[in-house]
Amino acid sequence: MKPLPAWRCVVATLATVLSPLLGQSTAPHMMTAPVASQRPHTFTHHGITLEDPWHWLRDPGYPKVKNKEILSYLKEENRYFEAHMKAQQPLVDTLFREMKGRIQEDDRTVPQKDGEWLYWSTFEKGQQYRRHYRKPVAGGDDQLILDQNELAKGKDYFQLSEIVISPNGKLMAYAYDGDGSERFEVHFRDLISGKDLPDVIEDTLSSLVWSADSQGLVFGLANENWRTDSIRYHRLGDDPEKAKVLYQEPDIGFIVDVDLSAQEDWIIIEAGDQVTNESRLIPAANPTAQPILVSARQVGREYSIDLRDGTLFILTNDEHVNFRIATATLEKPSDWKTLIPGSDRHYLTDVGLFKDFFATEGRIDGLDQIQIHRYESPIQAEPIIFPESSYTTELSSNPEFDTPSLRIEYESMVTPETVFDYHVSEKRLETLKVQTIPSGYDASQYQTERIRITARDGVQVPVSILMKKGFKMDGSQPLHLYAYGAYGLATPPDFAANRLSLVDRGFAYAIAHVRGGDDLGYQWYLDGKLQKRTNTFNDFVDAAKGLIEKGYTSKGLITASGGSAGGELMGAAVNQASELFGAVVAHVPFVDVLNTMLDDSLPLTPGEWPEWGNPITDQAAFEFIRSYSPYDNITAKAYPPMLVTGGLNDPRVTYWEPAKMVAKLRALKTDQNLLLLKINMGAGHGGKSGRYDHLHENAEEMAFILWQMKRG
Numbered sequence: 238m239k240p241l242p243a244w245r246c247v248v249a250t251l252a253t254v255l256s257p258l259l260g261q262s263t264a265p266h267m268m269t270a271p272v273a274s275q276r277p278h279t280f281t282h283h284g285i286t287l288e289d290p291w292h293w294l295r296d297p298g299y300p301k302v303k304n305k306e307i308l309s310y311l312k313e314e315n316r317y318f319e320a321h322m323k324a325q326q327p328l329v330d331t332l333f334r335e336m337k338g339r340i341q342e343d344d345r346t347v348p349q350k351d352g353e354w355l356y357w358s359t360f361e362k363g364q365q366y367r368r369h370y371r372k373p374v375a376g377g378d379d380q381l382i383l384d385q386n387e388l389a390k391g392k393d394y395f396q397l398s399e400i401v402i403s404p405n406g407k408l409m410a411y412a413y414d415g416d417g418s419e420r421f422e423v424h425f426r427d428l429i430s431g432k433d434l435p436d437v438i439e440d441t442l443s444s445l446v447w448s449a450d451s452q453g454l455v456f457g458l459a460n461e462n463w464r465t466d467s468i469r470y471h472r473l474g475d476d477p478e479k480a481k482v483l484y485q486e487p488d489i490g491f492i493v494d495v496d497l498s499a500q501e502d503w504i505i506i507e508a509g510d511q512v513t514n515e516s517r518l519i520p521a522a523n524p525t526a527q528p529i530l531v532s533a534r535q536v537g538r539e540y541s542i543d544l545r546d547g548t549l550f551i552l553t554n555d556e557h558v559n560f561r562i563a564t565a566t567l568e569k570p571s572d573w574k575t576l577i578p579g580s581d582r583h584y585l586t587d588v589g590l591f592k593d594f595f596a597t598e599g600r601i602d603g604l605d606q607i608q609i610h611r612y613e614s615p616i617q618a619e620p621i622i623f624p625e626s627s628y629t630t631e632l633s634s635n636p637e638f639d640t641p642s643l644r645i646e647y648e649s650m651v652t653p654e655t656v657f658d659y660h661v662s663e664k665r666l667e668t669l670k671v672q673t674i675p676s677g678y679d680a681s682q683y684q685t686e687r688i689r690i691t692a693r694d695g696v697q698v699p700v701s702i703l704m705k706k707g708f709k710m711d712g713s714q715p716l717h718l719y720a721y722g723a724y725g726l727a728t729p730p731d732f733a734a735n736r737l738s739l740v741d742r743g744f745a746y747a748i749a750h751v752r753g754g755d756d757l758g759y760q761w762y763l764d765g766k767l768q769k770r771t772n773t774f775n776d777f778v779d780a781a782k783g784l785i786e787k788g789y790t791s792k793g794l795i796t797a798s799g800g801s802a803g804g805e806l807m808g809a810a811v812n813q814a815s816e817l818f819g820a821v822v823a824h825v826p827f828v829d830v831l832n833t834m835l836d837d838s839l840p841l842t843p844g845e846w847p848e849w850g851n852p853i854t855d856q857a858a859f860e861f862i863r864s865y866s867p868y869d870n871i872t873a874k875a876y877p878p879m880l881v882t883g884g885l886n887d888p889r890v891t892y893w894e895p896a897k898m899v900a901k902l903r904a905l906k907t908d909q910n911l912l913l914l915k916i917n918m919g920a921g922h923g924g925k926s927g928r929y930d931h932l933h934e935n936a937e938e939m940a941f942i943l944w945q946m947k948r949g
Contacts, residue, residue, distance in 0.1 A: 268320060270912065271313040273900035282835065283856040287863075289832065291900045294893040300418065300463070302885055302892070311885070311896065314914040321913060325940045328949045332738055332936035337929070338676030339734040347656050347669045349644060350374060351636040354406060365389065365927030369400060382428055383411060392416070393919030394886075394926050399444060402428075403451035404501065408473075410445050410454050417886035417920040420459055425473065438477045443468075443494045446504050449521040455483065455495050455504055463840030463888050465492045468506050470524045481525055484508070484517060490843035497521065498544045499590040499638050505542060508534075511724070511847040516542050518570075532571040545590045545612075550576070552588050558759045560585040562597070562615075576615050584758040589632055592639040594661060598632060603699055603750065603757045605630045605729070607645065609661055621659055621666070625649050627687050627701070629729035642667075648732040650685040650703040650746075653678070674734060682706060683740065687730070690783030696764075698776045699756065700784065701730035704745040708789075715819070715946055716745040716790035718781055722753035722773040723802030724848065725762035735935050742948050744796075745789055751776035751806075767850050768857075771865055774809040781810075781817050793819050796942045800824030801890055801922065804881075808867025808898060811876055818877040820945035822938050825883055825922055829894040830866040831859070840888050868894070871901045875908035878945040880938065884917045892916055911945065 275290035294310070296302045322329065342362040348355040353374055358367040366385030372378060382400075389395035398412040398421045409428055412421040423438040423445065442465045443457025453472040457465040458480075466489075469480035486493050486508050496505040498521075506517040506528055513536050517528035531542055531549065540553035549565040557579020564576050577585070577597070583606070587598040597608045597618070607630060609619040623630060633644040633656065645657040645666075653672035660667060684706050689697040708714060717739055721728050728748050736746045750756040753765025753773040765773040781795050795818050799807045804826025811821055827833070834852050837843055850858030863869055879902070883895035899914040906912070915937075920926065943949040 268317065270903055271310060271317055272903060273310055273896070275904070280835075282852065283859050285859070285863075287831075287869075289897075291897040292832075294896050294900065295891070296893075299891065300886075300888065311892070311916045311918070314896070314899070315916060315918070318913045318915045321911065322937060322940070325944050325949065328940045328943065329933070329936045332939050332943075333933055335676070335738050336735050336932045336936060339674045339678070339737070340928070340932075341673040341675060344673075347644075349634055349636065351402070352406060354402075356402075360928070365929055366395065366397075380428070382409060382426070385413075388413060389927070396926050401445045401447060401454075403447045404449055405451040408434075408447075408451055410447070412441055412445060417884055417917070417922070417926075419888050419922070420463070423454070423456065425454075434473065436471070436473055436477055438471055438480070444496060446495045446497045446521075448504075448524045449502070453524065455519075455524055456480075457493050457495060462489075462838065464489065464844070465494065468493050468495055483519065483524065484528055489837070490846060492844055500545065501638070503544050507541070509539070510844045512537055512539065513847070514539055514541075516540065518542075518544075518567075529567070529570065531565075532573070543588065543590045545595075550588055550590060550595070552585060554579075554759060558763070559583065559599075560759065562588060577610070584755065586755075587632070589635065589643075590638075591635070591643075596632060596643060600727075600756070600758070604628075607632065607643075607659075619664065621645070621664075623647060623666075625652065627685060627730055628652070629731045648672075650701060650730045650732060651680045651683050653732050653734070672732070672734075678734070678737070684708075685730070688787070690780050690787075692772075692776050692779040694772070694775070696752070696772075696776075698752075698780055698783075699750040700780050701748045701750065702745055702789070703736060703740060703747075705740055705743075708745060710788040712785065712788050712791040712794075714743050714745065714790060715794045715796065715948065716747055716784060717796045717798070717942070718747045718749060718777070718784070719798055719803075720749040720751045720773075720777050720780075720806055721799060721801075721803040722749075722751040722765055722777070722806055724753075725755040725759065727754045727756040735932075735939070738939055739942070742943065744948075747780075747784060747789070749777050749780040751780070753802075766848055768861055770849070770861075771809075773806060774813060774865065777806055777810050778814045778817070781814070785817075792817055794946070796820045796822075796946060798822040798824070798938070798942075800826070802827050804828065804890070804895075805830065805867060809865055809870075811879070812867055812870045812872070815874065815876050820878045820880075820942050822880045822941065823882070823895070823898075824938075825887055825890045826867070826881060826895055826898065827890045828867040828898045831862045831869055833891075833894070834858075834862060839891070868898050868901060871898070871905055873905045873907055876902060876906045876910060876912075878910040878912070878941075880913045880915070880941045882915045882917070884920045884922055886920060887922045889922045913941070 276293045278289045278292040296304045344360040346357045348357040354371045356371045358369045364386050369383040370379050392415050394417040396414045400411045409426045412423045414421050421441045423441050425434040425436050440459045441456050442459040446455040455470050458467050460466050466486045468484040471477050471480040484506050490510045491508045493508045504519040504521050513534050515534040516531045519528050538555045540551050543550050551563045554560045559579050561579040562577040563573035565573050583601050585599040589596045595610050599606050607621045628649040630647040633646045635644050642658045642660045648654045656670040658667045686702045688700050692698050751773050755762040804823040807821050807823040808828040852859035852862050881895045881899050883892045885892050
């Protein structure tokens with residue numbers, strides 16, 4: 238019952254215009270970078286006229302990108318990237334082998350019981366994607382129910398969104414995206430025969446929920462603007478295009494989604510934007526019934542719900558910024574009575590309901606907490622005690638309402654991902670699986686620290702650091718700094734085996750828990766959005782300076798990376814303090830903030846106004862966004878070496894944002910440092926999808942960093 242998730246050329250002047258030569262005999266240092274021409278384009282808002290000479294990089298036919306000049310320019314950039322990276326291929330290959338050596342190629346998830354079946358998935362050696370299985374709890378043969386590798390054949394990109402099994406266990410609905418555009422296609426499979434049904438639902442963008450009779454599916458449909466504005470019900474055998482509309486959202490800034498209650502007796506329809514939402518209930522046994530509104534939307538109030546035996550449990554921020562838990566009856570669903578009050582110290586993020594207890598997730602002083610509560614004495618919390626002082630943990634999939642134990646995921650910066658079962662009555666953790674590092678990993682060779690650095694406004698910003706023991710604190714060693722800082726999404730101090738390739742080469746790896754995430758509570762998020770957005774950028778730069786002052790590294794020895802809103806952070810950081818960084822990687826960076834927030838035809842823009850401000854109607858928002866938008870604030874000065882990526886099919890950060898940023902940097906920057914742009918021509922926001930392809934992209938990024946820092 239979590240709140241709704243956040244949703245975010247021309248014929249170039251080239252010395253290397255004979256593109257077939259690229260990657261063959263043309264030496265990279267002899268090449269001239271692609272140059273996107275400047276074409277006059279002005280626009281005026283609030284009496285202010287701005288110029289955008291690279292506006293033409295946006296294909297007017299978007300989301301279809303067919304303009305030959307644009308595609309030609311992007312391909313030239315890719316060839317330039319490939320030519321420069323060719324000399325680094327031995328390093329890329331070495332890093333790829335290291336990363337591949339740290340993954341269990343023939344891996345299997347811990348089976349989870351759901352009714353009469355056990356479900357799990359596997360990776361098999363050499364395969365890019367998972368295979369999904371089940372078998373009867375009572376005993377019997379393994380049953381392969383879905384092979385993602387088969388579905389992905391012939392596709393440059395593949396992402397499985399969801400698998401949902403019908404209540405009777407005989408049918409399966411599954412949805413996937415085949416090009417990175419995040420328009421999912423739903424198929425149905427008869428699990429008895431193993432054959433797919435003829436029903437296909439296109440352009441979905443939501444969770445999937447079965448009706449109680451296993452005869453139909455409730456889903457959200459994306460409209461022409463890639464916004465999910467309706468919840469519909471498709472009954473098997475009917476025409477999917479005539480699916481019955483259960484709820485239509487009138488506000489273009491709201492998105493809708495569906496969920497299923499803990500006891501699977503109610504379908505929950507959720508509608509909301511970044512700061513406001515409301516919920517409705519429909520009986521799972523009668524999905525076409527009139528929805529019951531729980532409580533009408535109030536601007537700035539968030540809430541999410543679940544039900545147990547007809548009682549609503551509501552997680553809401555209406556009385557306290559860190560949320561409280563309330564209850565209500567179905568007869569009076571908007572009459573909320575506090576069950577657990579909000580706390581200045583304990584930030585509540587989720588509630589899971591079970592037959593004999595409920596579990597809360599949250600953070601105390603920035604540290605993840607899972608607590609068990611009894612219905613008869615809910616205020617009395619039984620915290621689950623974990624073995625380390627700094628870690629990240631969360632409830633895993635727990636599909637059964639009547640369960641004596643909870644499946645939990647746990648890790649830290651030095652502890653690989655661990656799967657526990659927590660036996661509630663015994664207050665005991667049982668280790669089921671620890672992530673295997675086949676090439677070898679000795680946690681005793683590494684150390685982690687959590688420090689606080691004072692930002693320029695006096696706020697203490699946490700920074701989590703991983704390094705090898707014996708790391709010299711004399712400023713002589715490099716450090717990689719990562720952050721995200723938006724939408725209230727915390728960056729946990731988790732384990733990532735790929736980081737070891739940097740750390741083993743003498744780097745420290747640091748995560749700056751900057752404002753804009755909710756690492757230290759919901760107020761931490763509020764202090765990094767709208768008119769406080771620049772706190773995020775300042776925190777990151779000040780964290781870098783603080784790490785220098787404490788001897789972890791020195792100016793020019795810091796590398797940095799971030800993606801999406803974190804890519805925006807990278808752009809803002811190099812505009813503000815480019816001299817600090819030795820190399821920067823910005824993945825799918827949201828850098829053209831002002832233009833995007835002014836364009837309400839783009840899929841996400843209306844829903845993003847509560848996060849960034851609406852510059853169309855609000856001059857103050859216009860001027861503030863303009864003051865920090867990375868693309869608008871590139872100036873004629875030296876910038877560090879940079880690698881910028883994008884995805885042609887990305888609906889969250891459109892391809893032209895990184896392309897325009899690179900074009901403007903090339904025109905204005907005064908240094909000779911390398912600037913590379915890589916556009917995935919067949920992928921979206923997350924880059925390539927197969928596990929080996931994704932590892933290869935990670936290896937390329939790390940090779941670029943090591944190359945520029947002369948550590949390869």
